[in-house]
Structures are given as C-alpha cells and as structure tokens.
Amino acid sequence: MDIDYFKQFNDCYGHIAGDECLVRVADVLQNVACDSKDVIARFGGEEFAILLPDADETSVLEIAEHCRQSIAAMQIPHERSGCSDVVTISAGVQLAAPILGSSPKSFCLSVDKLLYSAKNKGRNRVAVSERFNPLQP
Structure with a gap:
C-alpha cells in the first residue's frame, strides 16, 4: 500500500504533518488487520x-x-493530491502465497507491479492479482 501523492503532502504541510499522517495511516491498518498472525x-x-x-x-x-x-x-486534507481532496492510498494485492522455490524478491516485485497498476489507473484503488506467477513479465 502506498499513500497517494505523499511527497506532495510533505511539501505542502511539512514533515511533522507527514509523520503524523503516517502514524494515523498505520493506526488504521492495525485496526483493520487485527488477527494475531497478521x-x-x-x-x-x-x-x-x-x-x-x-x-x-x-x-x-x-x-x-x-x-x-x-x-x-x-x-486528512490533501490539497496537492492529484486524485482527491483528502489522503488516500493505492494498494496492490496478491491473493496467493509465493510458489515453492520462488524468491521473496520475486513475490514483492509482483505486488509492486500491482501497486503501480493501481496508481496508473488513477490511484485511490486496489489492484488485485488472482495468483502469483514469478515468471510473469
């Protein structure tokens, strides 16, 4: 997950506000994903x-x-966002575990591609892959 236009947020509101934004986003994530194994x-x-x-x-x-x-x-106001008047996130979601023998790096690269797919489609959205394939271009 990536906070949309976060550099612009920091440039507009300052690094202290940026740090506060990061803490608030982290709090939301902790409250939503609350299973002990998450x-x-x-x-x-x-x-x-x-x-x-x-x-x-x-x-x-x-x-x-x-x-x-x-x-x-x-x-959270974000007047320099290109997709909303408030802070938003984009996310890449991989629905399957890495294939046995594949590297964690290839799994992370797959998720990163999904994240950038969400960003390229306008941000403030979730991009999903049905399965993990480390050989995917």
Whole structure:
C-alpha cells in the first residue's frame, strides 16, 4: 500500500504533518488487520505491507478495500493530491502465497507491479492479482 501523492503532502504541510499522517495511516491498518498472525510493516517512505497468512481471498479483498475506505474516511486534507481532496492510498494485492522455490524478491516485485497498476489507473484503488506467477513479465 502506498499513500497517494505523499511527497506532495510533505511539501505542502511539512514533515511533522507527514509523520503524523503516517502514524494515523498505520493506526488504521492495525485496526483493520487485527488477527494475531497478521503482520503490518512500513515498507518504505510511504509504503506499507500487510501479510494476512490465514485470510481467504474474500477476506483479503475486503480488508484491502476497508483499509482504503477507512483512510479516506479520516478526511486528512490533501490539497496537492492529484486524485482527491483528502489522503488516500493505492494498494496492490496478491491473493496467493509465493510458489515453492520462488524468491521473496520475486513475490514483492509482483505486488509492486500491482501497486503501480493501481496508481496508473488513477490511484485511490486496489489492484488485485488472482495468483502469483514469478515468471510473469
């Protein structure tokens, strides 16, 4: 998951507000993905990863969409966003575990491609892959 236009948010509101935004987004993610086996991590500057090892496909999609909606519902103003007047996220969702023998890096690259697919389609959305294929171009 990636906070949409986060650099512009920092440029407009400052790094302290940016840090507060990151904390509020992280709080939402923790509240939505609350199973004891779920893992939530900040994966980069404005990127987060959620691992849901026991969730079925329907639950994963519901959780991703609930995260997206809940973050927008916080109504954090974002006048420099290119897709909304408030802070939003884009997400790439991989519905299957990595194939035995594939690398974690190839799995992450697959999810990253999905994230950029969501961004290229206008942001503030979830892009989903039906299955993981490390050989996919």
